[in-house]
Amino acid sequence: MKKTNIALATAVTGLIALAGTALTTTSAVAADxxxxxxxxxxxxxxxxxxxxxxxxxxxxxxxxxxxxxxxxxxxxxxxxxxxxxxx
Known part of the structure; x- marks a missing residue:
């Protein structure tokens, strides 16, 4: 895999993880x-x-x-x- 593809895949994975954390935190606050x-x-x-x-x-x-x-x-x-x- 090329270095640019690895960097792009890492960045996309990080954004998905960040979005998932934001959604979890928002629903936890509402449920609290x-x-x-x-x-x-x-x-x-x-x-x-x-x-x-x-x-x-x-x-x-x-x-x-x-x-x-x-x-x-x-x-x-x-x-x-x-x-x-x-x-």
């Missing part, structure tokens, strides 16, 4: 849409600060109304006691 779901976290399993605690993991009771966990968008409304707003 999350929302805060209040009132469903177990004690000590919340994702971030609450009105009564300064960091993650500080929920004192199961289902604490101001403690949230991140869930896929649209799932919170289906969970018993779940709300997208703190109460």
């Amino acid at each position: 849409a999350k929302e805060k779901c209040y009132g469903v976290a177990k004690a000590g399993k919340n994702d971030c600060a609450t009105k009564t605690g300064s960091c993650a993991g500080t929920a004192k009771t199961d289902g604490q109304k101001d403690a949230f966990v991140l869930v896929p968008k649209g799932l919170c409304d289906k969970l018993a006691g779940g709300s997208t707003e703190a109460k």
Whole structure:
């Protein structure tokens, strides 16, 4: 194979790989849409600060109304006691 053909084949392969990576990254970002779901976290399993605690993991009771966990968008409304707003 000639040197120019090898260089061209390498360049085309690289562009195809780059395009595949871009498509995978774009769909991963879209699939990664999350929302805060209040009132469903177990004690000590919340994702971030609450009105009564300064960091993650500080929920004192199961289902604490101001403690949230991140869930896929649209799932919170289906969970018993779940709300997208703190109460």
